[in-house]
Amino acid sequence: MTEQAVIDQxxxxxxxxxxxxxxSDVGASFQVAEKTSYKDLVTTVDKRNEQWLDRRLKEIDPGxxxxxxxxxxxxVADLGGHVWVVDPLDGTMNFVMQQHRYAIMVGLFIDGQPTTGYIMDVDTATLYHGGPQGGVFLQTPTTNTRLQSPVDKHLHDSLVSVNSMMILKGEHNLRQVALAARGLRMYGSAGLEITDVLTGRLGAYISWLKPWDAAAGRIMAAALNLTFVKIDGTPADVLSSNSVLIATNNAAREILQLVK
Structure with a gap:
């Protein structure tokens, strides 16, 4: 087994x-605080998970x-060497308010190249993992199945998910994008919305994403022949926050025409 395979396992x-x-934390007591606003929450679970992940990743992948x-x-100002990008609890609002629909995400870049992404759907104990070198897999406690690239649907044949504030504010002509699609969905978890694009349940997902929101999905999208770009069609920067589109190639092309 190669060093990279051992790290992955x-x-x-x-x-x-x-x-x-x-x-187990869902039924226990945990503290909730506001970061930038009452809509931007952090819990002691977020912090505990992050410290746990960061410590163990340093042990698993020294240096x-x-x-x-x-x-x-x-x-981190550059992507030289091994760089891990960690979201310890994606969908914190869902975790606090609904105890439902939240994820844990990790992505690995080696010398700037997208290598392996991981998105754990906590509710269902389903781990989406993989990258361009070996493909993408859907793992449960008892199975590990390789995913095929989703059908390259057009926008009018697709359900799409759009960040709620972006569409309420009318940004990037996204109302027209939603009207042109077969239907609109909003989940409140970037990780779960990305996995629905990876599996073909959604044709597109559009949102303002920070590095930890986007890293794992970007890596797996590259392995499944999906488009992952900024909303203006230019490449997304791993180290920056961007308005991002992940979609089938046909839907992406049509969305970018409407946005422009």
Missing amino acids: QVRHLLFEIREQTV CRIISEEGFGDH
Whole structure:
């Protein structure tokens, strides 16, 4: 087994461990605080998960650097070497308000190249993992099945998910995008909306994403022949926050025409 395969196996095992603890946290008491506003929450679970992930990734992949949401990672200004991007609890509002529809996400870049992404659907104990070198897989506690590239649907044949504030504010002509699609969905978890594009349940997802929101999905999108770009059609920057489109190639082309 190669060094990279050993790292991958250990990270997948780690994510199932953290998933079990996170599920048990739903029925326990945890503290909630506001970050930038009452709509931007952080919990003691976010912080605990991040510290756990950062510590174990440093053990699994010595010498790596980590970008993580709650500030426990490294200061990273470039993608040289092994760089992990960590979202310890994606969909914190859902976790707090609904105890439903939230994820844990990790992405690995090696010398700037998208290498392996991981998105754990905590509710269903389903881990989406993989990248351009070996393909993308859907893993449960008992199975590990390779995903095929989704059907390249057009916009009018697709359900799309759009960030609620972007569409309420009328940004980027997104109302017309929603009207041109077969239907509109909003989940409140970038990770779960991205996995629905990876599996073909959605034809497109559009949102303002920070590095930890986008990294894992970008890596797996590259392996499944999906478009992952800024809303203006230019390449998305791993280290910056961007308005991002992930979609089938046909839907992406049609969305970018409407946006422009």
